[in-house]
Amino acid sequence: xxxxxxxxxxxxxxxxxxxxxxxxxxxxxxxxxxxxxxxxxxxxxxxxxxxxxxxxxxxxxxxxxxxxxxxxxxxxxxxxxxxxxxxxxxxxxxxxxxxxxxxxxxxxxxxxxxxxxxxxxxxxxxxxxxxxxxxxxxxxxxxxxxxxxxxxxxxxxxxxxxxxxxxxxxxxxxxxxxxxxxxxxxxxxxxxxxxxxxxxxxxxxxxxxxxxxxxxxxxxxxxxxxxxxxxxxxxxxxxxxxxxxxxxxxxxxxxxxxxx
Amino acid sequence: xxxxxxxxxxxxxxxxxxxxxxxxxxxxxxxxxxxxxxxxxxxxxxxxxxxxxxxxxxxxxxxxxxxxxxxxxxxxxxxxxxxxxxxxxxxxxxxxxxxxxxxxxxxxxxxxxxxxxxxxxxxxxxxxxxxxxxxxxxxxxxxxxxxxxxxxxxxxxxxxxxxxxxxxxxxxxxxxxxxxxxxxxxxxxxxxxxxxxxxxxxxxxxxxxxxxxxxxxxxxxxxxxxxxxxxxxxxxxxxxxxxxxxxxxxxxxxxxxxxxxxxxxxxxxxxxxxxxxxxxxxxxxxxxxxxxxxxxxxxxxxxxxxxxxxxxxxxxxxxxxxxxxxxxxxxxxxxxxxxxxxxxxxxxxxxxxxxxxxxxxxxxxxxxxxxxxxxxx
Numbered sequence: 001x002x003x004x005x006x007x008x009x010x011x012x013x014x015x016x017x018x019x020x021x022x023x024x025x026x027x028x029x030x031x032x033x034x035x036x037x038x039x040x041x042x043x044x045x046x047x048x049x050x051x052x053x054x055x056x057x058x059x060x061x062x063x064x065x066x067x068x069x070x071x072x073x074x075x076x077x078x079x080x081x082x083x084x085x086x087x088x089x090x091x092x093x094x095x096x097x098x099x100x101x102x103x104x105x106x107x108x109x110x111x112x113x114x115x116x117x118x119x120x121x122x123x124x125x126x127x128x129x130x131x132x133x134x135x136x137x138x139x140x141x142x143x144x145x146x147x148x149x150x151x152x153x154x155x156x157x158x159x160x161x162x163x164x165x166x167x168x169x170x171x172x173x174x175x176x177x178x179x180x181x182x183x184x185x186x187x188x189x190x191x192x193x194x195x196x197x198x199x200x201x202x203x204x205x206x207x208x209x210x211x212x213x214x215x216x217x218x219x220x221x222x223x224x225x226x227x228x229x230x231x232x233x234x235x236x237x238x239x240x241x242x243x244x245x246x247x248x249x250x251x252x253x254x255x256x257x258x259x260x
Numbered sequence: 261x262x263x264x265x266x267x268x269x270x271x272x273x274x275x276x277x278x279x280x281x282x283x284x285x286x287x288x289x290x291x292x293x294x295x296x297x298x299x300x301x302x303x304x305x306x307x308x309x310x311x312x313x314x315x316x317x318x319x320x321x322x323x324x325x326x327x328x329x330x331x332x333x334x335x336x337x338x339x340x341x342x343x344x345x346x347x348x349x350x351x352x353x354x355x356x357x358x359x360x361x362x363x364x365x366x367x368x369x370x371x372x373x374x375x376x377x378x379x380x381x382x383x384x385x386x387x388x389x390x391x392x393x394x395x396x397x398x399x400x401x402x403x404x405x406x407x408x409x410x411x412x413x414x415x416x417x418x419x420x421x422x423x424x425x426x427x428x429x430x431x432x433x434x435x436x437x438x439x440x441x442x443x444x445x446x447x448x449x450x451x452x453x454x455x456x457x458x459x460x461x462x463x464x465x466x467x468x469x470x471x472x473x474x475x476x477x478x479x480x481x482x483x484x485x486x487x488x489x490x491x492x493x494x495x496x497x498x499x500x501x502x503x504x505x506x507x508x509x510x511x512x513x514x515x516x517x518x519x520x521x522x523x524x525x526x527x528x529x530x531x532x533x534x535x536x537x538x539x540x541x542x543x544x545x546x547x548x549x550x551x552x553x554x555x556x557x558x559x560x561x562x563x564x565x566x567x568x569x570x571x572x573x574x575x576x577x578x579x580x581x582x583x584x585x586x587x588x589x590x591x592x593x594x595x596x597x598x599x600x601x602x603x604x605x606x607x608x609x610x611x612x613x614x615x616x617x618x619x620x621x622x623x624x625x626x627x628x629x630x631x632x633x634x635x636x637x
Contacts, residue, residue, distance in 0.1 A: 027520070048489040053518040061479060061515040062490035086521035096519070099490070109492035 028087045028094075030124035034068075034078040037100070037135045043071025047137060048101050048110070049078050055097040055119035055207035057110050058152055062099075070137065083124065093125040098202065100137060104149065115139055115147045118159075118177060118195060121205030132199045134171045144178070144194035154209040157246065161217050161234070164255035166200035172223045174198045175254070179212035183241035188226045214244040217252045218260070231260045296609055296623050297561060297581040302636025304595050306338035306604070307624040309363045310611075311345075311356065320345060320620065323353030325586035325606050326397075329380035329387075331359070332591035333432050335599030338624050339591045342366075342386060342397065343606055344375070345620065357399040358622065369403035376499050379429040380589065381437055387430050394428060394456070410456040415440060418457040422449040426493075427500025427511050431547065433590060433601065434504035441500050441511055443469060443493070448537075450502075450509050450530060463509075463534035469494045472513050472528055475539035479515040479524045495526070499544060506550030507532040508570035513539075527554065529572050540572045545587035548603035549629030551575065553587060560584060563607075567632045575633055580625055582607025593626050602626035 037047060051064040066078045087094055097119045105113035117137060124130050138146035159177065169175045174196035182190045192212060197203055218233035220226075227238065234252035235243040238260070242248075296308055313320075323344030331339040344353030355366040373388045373395060380386045385398035387409065394409040412425050419425070423444030430438050440459050442449040448468030453459035465471070473481065473494040481488055495513040502509040509530045516523040527540045529552065542554035545565060556577060557564040563585040567576040588604040595602065604626055611619040628636075 048486070050487070050490045051519070057490075058492055059496075060518055061495070062487050063479070063484045063517040064519055065484065065487035065490055067486050067489075083519060085519045101489075103489065108489065110490055111492060 026087050026089055026091075028085050028091070028126040030083050030085065030126060031129040032078075032080040032083060032098075032122070032124060033076050033129055033131045034135060035076045035131065035133045037068055037070065037077045037137055039070050039137050039139055041138070041140045043069075045070045045102050045139070048099075048103065050099045051080055051083065051122075052097050052099060052119075055099075055121075055158070055205075057099055057101065057116065057119065057150070057209075085124070087126065091126070093123050095121055095123055095205075097205075097207065098122050098132075100135065102137070102139070102147075112151050112153075114150055116150050117147055119207040120197065120202040121207075122201050123204070130201060132201050134198045135202075136171065136174070136196045136198050138196070142192070142194075144180070144188050144191040146193075146195055148193065148195075148208060148210065150209055152209055154211050157208050157210055157212075157250070159206040159208075159217065159249055159252060161203055161205065161252045161254065163200070163203050163219070164232075164253075166203050168221065169197065169200040169203055169219060171198045173219060173221050175203050175217060175219045177206055177208070177215065177217055177249075178227075178238075179208075179210055179215035179246070181211075181213055183214055183244055184239045185214055185216065185244050186227060186238040213246055214241075215246045215249045216244055217249060217254060219254055227260050229260055232256065233258060233260055296621060297607065299581055299625060300579050302578070302627060302631045303580065304602075304626045304628075305623055306593060306626050307358070307361075309356075309358050309361075309622045309624075311363055311620045311622065313345075313620050319348035320608065320610070321347075321584040322586040322606065322608060324375040324378060325588045326378045326386040326388075327380055327589040327591055327604065328359075328385055329382050329430070329432055330384045332380060332589065333382065335592040335594060337594050338626075339593065339604070341588060341604075341606065341624060342399075343586060343588075343622070345608070355404060356622075358624070364399060364401055366399055366401070367403045371397070371404050371406045373397055373406065377428065378589075379501065380432055381430040382432050387428075389428065414457040415459065416442075419449075419451050419459050420461055422451050422459075422461050423447075426497040429501045431502060431504065434502070436504065439500075439502045439509060441497060441509065448530070450532070463530065463532055465530055465534060465537050468530075468537060471537055472526060472539060475526050475528075476515055476524050477541075479517060479522070498525075501544075501547040501552065503547050503550055503552070503570075506552075506570050508552075510544065510547070510552045512544050527552070527572065529568070529570055531570050536571055538572045540568075542566065542568065542572065546589055548590045548627075549601065549632050551632050553603060553632075558585075576631075576635055578627060578631075578635065580605050580607055580627075582609055582623070584608040588624075590629065591626075595626060595628065600626075601629045603629060603632070 047068045049066045050062045068077045101116040104115045177195045178191045179193040180191040216235040232254045325343040328340035340359040344355045346353035357364045385396045393411045396407040398405045422442035427441035436452045440451045448465040449461045450463040451459035498514045499512040513526045527542045529538045545553040551567045554566045556566045563580050585607045609621040
């Protein structure tokens, strides 16, 4: 009798396995946690956060979203739990884009005139939580500005960035995307934007809408707030026009062999 | 004896398990290979094209299908057709230009165009968009050619403050050939015009996109809290069309969860008097006569089309048969010695059972618009 039950159970599980296997789903699940979002000079502004497959701020239908009030005591600041995403059978991780914006013009929707960080590429792993410790959303007026006041008809720019050791990136040693109209961007004052990215999970790719003609990425290794000796940078010389042409920054490498 | 019986049971159960597993993904999936399938009453075969394919025909299907505007109104035969065919391994389909008895393969030549927003005016080729402009796609052997028609920015600038252009269509059987769907952030406006870039608003639907957004049943605002800020357009407008004789416009609104790879589509019909905005989950095929055609069932071999009126009420259904089917649009064609307006379809057939080297047969079918309200006599 026991043997019969065993056979039936065994065949039953085989049947279930075959059925499930033949119609398998490739739905993956991940979580994203942002411990804190800070603005050193502003509090009370409500930030909108979204996760998207594309870096497009205004297109598509965003389904993973959250809000966070700057200066709030909430910790972590944002938790996007059980993010369901579609992947291949053998795929453990995939790229997404983190979007952060403040509704500067009070329109209740994302549009021209809002303050945004560049879209930041982040990788999520199936069944795991990706934790971002700190994001800086600094609305202190520049120059250089630390966030974009965006016009969505401006030129789309994607910056793919390889960092030799992304664990070096932190609030104490941010990676910056420096952009401007000047050909010599060796000082922050010469730049229109110098946007800090303060977590190593967010440095692999940035997407912006900008009319800037020059730019590069750099890491403030000594944390003094401006480009100084020993900092890594994606150009061999930020005072040479050809080196800071924005197209040179589309595929950037930040490594110990190229310093200021 | 008992052990042998158990083995028999086990083998039977395993065989059953395998059979159920196989059937679970293949049940009622017929394998058929007819070059030209028999069609229902009222359907006329205008032309059959044989295309020798050197590509794998596994899961072969149509991509887009469109009529040539110039020859769609001459009423002396089958109009020229542009369509694409793809297999399971190709992302973009191979484009063909079918005219007379000739088939020309066309290279894409890096020309970007939206394969959903297709319509036509009285010119050669078909109208679509490249994102920034309304363009006309024509054949220029061995390539397709993109011809500038008008910039979207200029159409918006000449629309009397109607807002952003979210849908555009031409219709050669309309007295006023062009219509645009505009969104001013609050209302939806339908503009029409006979010569671009100028159009004028003739119908306004107050809070139109809010009504459309509220009609979604699965990808709803409530299901995605905190996401309203990001969904400024409330839904993507994927297709737009109109019937001047039926006195309505229609569009396809789409919400897509690109993380979970899930999408929901609503068909929206707007009557020309500005009084009615109806939505439905029907899958649109295109405009014909006074109606909008939708796919009730889109699965080989029988593709069932529903004929919907200006309030999305079903007035008739009919079928086309083939391995795949695509709606091409309305044309004036020769049927039985006379010229008639008809809804044109392309259907796909294969020459033999081999799934490797093979010939593809494309039949151009015409269903008179006179039959749309109640079928063939």
